Amino acid sequence: MSNLKKILGAVAAxxxxxxxxxxxxxxxxxxxxxxxxxxxxxxGILGDIFSDKLKELSKGSVLIDQYPGAQLGxxxxxxxxxxxxxxxxxxxxxxxxxxxxxxxxVMSMHFxxxxxxxxxxxIADPGVSTAVKAMIADTVQGARVIAVATLGLRNMxxxxxxxxxxxxxxxxxRVQATPTED
Numbered sequence: 001m002s003n004l005k006k007i008l009g010a011v012a013a014x015x016x017x018x019x020x021x022x023x024x025x026x027x028x029x030x031x032x033x034x035x036x037x038x039x040x041x042x043x044g045i046l047g048d049i050f051s052d053k054l055k056e057l058s059k060g061s062v063l064i065d066q067y068p069g070a071q072l073g074x075x076x077x078x079x080x081x082x083x084x085x086x087x088x089x090x091x092x093x094x095x096x097x098x099x100x101x102x103x104x105x106v107m108s109m110h111f112x113x114x115x116x117x118x119x120x121x122x123i124a125d126p127g128v129s130t131a132v133k134a135m136i137a138d139t140v141q142g143a144r145v146i147a148v149a150t151l152g153l154r155n156m157x158x159x160x161x162x163x164x165x166x167x168x169x170x171x172x173x174r175v176q177a178t179p180t181e182d
Contacts, residue, residue, distance in 0.1 A: 029062055031062065032065055032088050033064045033065065033087075034072040035047065035078070038068055043068065046149075051064035051066065076099045078092070093108070094108050102139075103135050103139060104135065123148055128148065132145055133145040
């Protein structure tokens with residue numbers, strides 16, 4: 001009888017091991033990350049860092065599929081896809097975020113920042129980051145800001161030199177489609 005118990009115990013243990021070994025590994029979950037700039041820009045670098053870090057932290061169970069170069073649309077269209085749940089992550093300027101949350105346009109107001117250093121200091125301020133995150137969470141159902149960042153101040157390009165406000169008088173200037181950029 002003791003031999004029978006040993007044999008049954010060994011069979012049960014072997015069966016448990018085989019059932020565990022034969023079970024398929026959980027498939028990785030894929031998430032979409034869209035942005036309108038080429039992969040070779042700061043957006044692509046950020047996308048790669050984000051993707052690599054999530055893969056590392058999730059031990060490969062979370063993967064990011066990047067859609068650079070406006071493959072899924074320009075920022076306003078991608079923001080609508082995020083709002084609808086069709087895209088999980090995106091990079092958006094504050095001016096384009098204002099199409100979903102008009103308050104976000106405050107970050108695009110003319111001459112809000114005295115210099116690039118002033119902009120960087122403001123963006124790095126935890127209070128500013130917390131306020132921006134709360135503003136989007138309160139005004140766009142289901143959307144969350146992961147980080148507030150900058151790729152610098154806007155530049156103006158023209159055939160003639162522009163050094164001061166008076167230099168743009170009479171020029172046609174293309175701007176974002178938000179009231180703060182008019």
